[in-house]
Amino acid sequence: MKKVEMDSPSRGIWVFGDYRHYFQNRVTLQLIAKAKTLAQRRDAEVTVVVLGEQVHQYAMEYVAHGADVVMVVDHPSLKNFQVETYSRVVAALVEDYRPEVFLAGATPLGREFFPRLAKRLKTGLSTDCVALEVDAGTKLLLQTTPAFGGELLAEVITQNHRPQMATVHPGVFEERIHDSRAVGRIIYPEVDIHPDERVQLVCSRPEQSKKGYLENAAVVIAGGRGIGSGEQFRSLFDLAELLQGEVGATRPAVHAGLTGEDRLLGQTGKSVKPRLLITVGTSGALQYTTGIQGSETIIAINRDAQAPIFEIADLGLVGDAHSILTLLVEKLRKRL
Amino acid sequence: MDIIVCIKQVPDVPNIRLDEHRMTIIREGVEGIINPLDCVALEAAVNLRERQGGRITVLSMGPPQSEEALREALAFGADQAILLTDPAFAGADTLATSHVLATAISMLKPFPDLVICGRQTIDSDTGHVGPQIAEELDLPQVCGVNEIHPQGDSLVVKRLYDGFQDTFRVNTPALLTVSQDLSSPHHIPLGDLERAFSDREIIRWAIKDLNLKPEEVGLGGSATRVWKLRKAASKRRGEIVTGSTQSLVEHVIRKLEALSILDEESGNG
Ligand SMILES: Cc1cc2nc3c(=O)[nH]c(=O)nc-3n(C[C@H](O)[C@H](O)[C@H](O)COP(=O)(O)OP(=O)(O)OC[C@H]3O[C@@H](n4cnc5c(N)ncnc54)[C@H](O)[C@@H]3O)c2cc1C
Ligand SMILES: Nc1ncnc2c1ncn2[C@@H]1O[C@H](COP(=O)(O)O)[C@@H](O)[C@H]1O
Numbered sequence: 001m002k003k004v005e006m007d008s009p010s011r012g013i014w015v016f017g018d019y020r021h022y023f024q025n026r027v028t029l030q031l032i033a034k035a036k037t038l039a040q041r042r043d044a045e046v047t048v049v050v051l052g053e054q055v056h057q058y059a060m061e062y063v064a065h066g067a068d069v070v071m072v073v074d075h076p077s078l079k080n081f082q083v084e085t086y087s088r089v090v091a092a093l094v095e096d097y098r099p100e101v102f103l104a105g106a107t108p109l110g111r112e113f114f115p116r117l118a119k120r121l122k123t124g125l126s127t128d129c130v131a132l133e134v135d136a137g138t139k140l141l142l143q144t145t146p147a148f149g150g151e152l153l154a155e156v157i158t159q160n161h162r163p164q165m166a167t168v169h170p171g172v173f174e175e176r177i178h179d180s181r182a183v184g185r186i187i188y189p190e191v192d193i194h195p196d197e198r199v200q201l202v203c204s205r206p207e208q209s210k211k212g213y214l215e216n217a218a219v220v221i222a223g224g225r226g227i228g229s230g231e232q233f234r235s236l237f238d239l240a241e242l243l244q245g246e247v248g249a250t251r252p253a254v255h256a257g258l259t260g261e262d263r264l265l266g267q268t269g270k271s272v273k274p275r276l277l278i279t280v281g282t283s284g285a286l287q288y289t290t291g292i293q294g295s296e297t298i299i300a301i302n303r304d305a306q307a308p309i310f311e312i313a314d315l316g317l318v319g320d321a322h323s324i325l326t327l328l329v330e331k332l333r334k335r336l
Numbered sequence: 337m338d339i340i341v342c343i344k345q346v347p348d349v350p351n352i353r354l355d356e357h358r359m360t361i362i363r364e365g366v367e368g369i370i371n372p373l374d375c376v377a378l379e380a381a382v383n384l385r386e387r388q389g390g391r392i393t394v395l396s397m398g399p400p401q402s403e404e405a406l407r408e409a410l411a412f413g414a415d416q417a418i419l420l421t422d423p424a425f426a427g428a429d430t431l432a433t434s435h436v437l438a439t440a441i442s443m444l445k446p447f448p449d450l451v452i453c454g455r456q457t458i459d460s461d462t463g464h465v466g467p468q469i470a471e472e473l474d475l476p477q478v479c480g481v482n483e484i485h486p487q488g489d490s491l492v493v494k495r496l497y498d499g500f501q502d503t504f505r506v507n508t509p510a511l512l513t514v515s516q517d518l519s520s521p522h523h524i525p526l527g528d529l530e531r532a533f534s535d536r537e538i539i540r541w542a543i544k545d546l547n548l549k550p551e552e553v554g555l556g557g558s559a560t561r562v563w564k565l566r567k568a569a570s571k572r573r574g575e576i577v578t579g580s581t582q583s584l585v586e587h588v589i590r591k592l593e594a595l596s597i598l599d600e601e602s603g604n605g
Contacts, residue, residue: 084476155565331589
């Protein structure tokens with residue numbers, strides 16, 4: 001292991017560096033940005049922890065996005081994410097350096113790894129947070145997480161155990177712009193690595209779907225249970241085509257087989273931030289709206305004037321989805 | 337193959353209501369159900385037992401009424417049911433919950449070959465408990481699996497994860513959490529359900545049976561606290577329009593023009 005510098009980072013805020021699909025999966029960068037604002041209030045440093053093989057380029061990226069310190073453990077047996085091995089290595093680092101706060105993205109990886117790590121460290125963990133603040137008085141991290149199907153938001157604290165750990169919903173925070181002149185320290189701590197042989201990766205193939213098309217679309221047309229049938233769902237694709245957008249869906253629409261899982265929006269699906277989102281026949285459950293709330297403009301169509309979706313809409317149309325869609329598609333076709 | 341399935345009784349979330357004054361959930365009148373993914377876990381266990389033989393034990397920590405969920409699981413095909421219930425267990429976060437469940441599992445003879453959990457529950461939705469049991473029992477874990485194939489002393493499992501279809505070989509004993517893509521639970525024959533409610537036995541263990549101390553369980557054994565609950569934000573930010581379909585569609589078109597998504601056009605657009 002190469003030793004560049006051996007500085008001990010002050011008890012600060014740590015972020016787990018998940019660099020897989022670097023250009024699509026921005027959650028680590030979003031967390032660095034958030035950690036920086038939290039760190040200011042606590043007068044602490046932000047450290048990103050990166051495990052893997054030949055990961056130096058990511059360390060540099062994290063510095064450019066605001067990390068004060070990047071802690072790199074570079075080893076061939078860390079090439080693939082392996083939850084038992086990773087938990088052991090990261091737990092040893094936490095015990096040596098004792099961060100106050102430790103954050104990871106609430107991706108499937110974060111949600112598999114952080115519970116095990118928290119248990120090993122005998123500390124608390126909150127999951128899929130949608131907001132993080134430092135309490136002015138106690139300096140504790142206030143971790144806001146949806147509870148009971150999103151009806152409520154719970155503010156959770158970890159009073160006496162350290163680190164205060166949380167996974168955070170992707171897309172909630174904005175990453176900082178890349179600054180190639182930013183300075184940070186990259187350190188290579190000593191740590192023993194004993195790979196766990198009990199779980200072996202046999203193979204790993206990319207899932208058969210276009211990646212990122214939904215996240216990158218400038219216009220998203222999203223449909224929910226209120227759309228009714230598959231045939232009516234197709235009119236969303238017509239509208240999307242006319243506006244050069246993509247189609248997304250709520251959980252019930254996916255379950256009803258109206259479209260595939262890869263178009264699911266929300267807490268268990270994708271988060272999108274298009275210039276315009278038109279959401280049709282969706283009630284506006286929090287698990288869904290967390291995935292769309294970053295949209296610049298939201299137009300909602302629902303026949304129920306009391307539907308919660310109207311609370312986040314810039315323009316809300318009370319009416320029947322089918323007739324509105326049909327007429328809208330017809331009018332737009334005439335104009336093109 | 338000896339299999340443990342961890343199940344939790346949860347309120348049927350879509351039907352819960354909120355007491356807006358006290359900021360609590362009104363549970364009265366809301367039916368308790370087995371967490372949907374735990375039914376998937378149970379189904380996976382039943383399928384494995386069909387191929388491999390063995391026994392299925394269902395395990396739940398919860399208030400006394402969780403017995404209903406265990407009886408349902410017996411009707412579904414489990415061989416044995418254990419309820420971990422004690423007033424001291426109340427208020428547990430996932431650290432304390434996993435401690436109680438792991439302690440119970442470690443007391444079983446023989447030690448199971450496989451522990452299966454749901455990937456997450458619909459009420460707390462953390463997905464912590466599976467990996468945390470695995471950590472406490474020092475078991476290898478794979479989360480969110482959608483296929484399980486026994487192969488000698490190991491299992492070949494698949495999952496869809498962050499855009500990848502991964503295949504693993506896992507040595508047993510192991511812990512798996514299952515995703516909804518695994519299989520759809522079969523229906524329980526009514527006769528089985530009746531029998532499970534009348535003449536099947538539920539084993540009950542309280543804190544003393546597990547040799548645990550009050551400070552290790554429940555609220556005392558938890559690292560997190562809920563500081564406060566609030567209703568999810570609802571800030572209305574735009575205008576709501578009603579009227580004929582024609583006029584509604586015109587509103588949309590004007591908005592699209594204002595956003596320059598459509599070019600402005602005069603005439604009968
Ligand atoms: C742990 C957990 C995670 C979840 N994750 C997600 C997630 O990632 N994404 C997600 O979407 N959901 C998720 N859900 C489900 C979520 O809670 C809601 O149930 C779901 O978003 C509701 O979808 P919907 O709005 O399409 O359906 P509904 O809530 O049934 O709403 C349908 C709406 O359509 C309207 N409507 C009906 N007919 C018409 C018509 N003809 N014209 C106009 N409007 C009409 C109705 O008034 C109603 O408001 C999750 C739930 C849980 C518990
Ligand atoms: N009180 C409990 N009793 C038994 N199993 C539980 C309990 N809580 C959680 N589990 C198991 O752990 C899984 C994940 O739960 P959670 O971490 O609450 O999302 C569930 O699907 C169950 O299999």
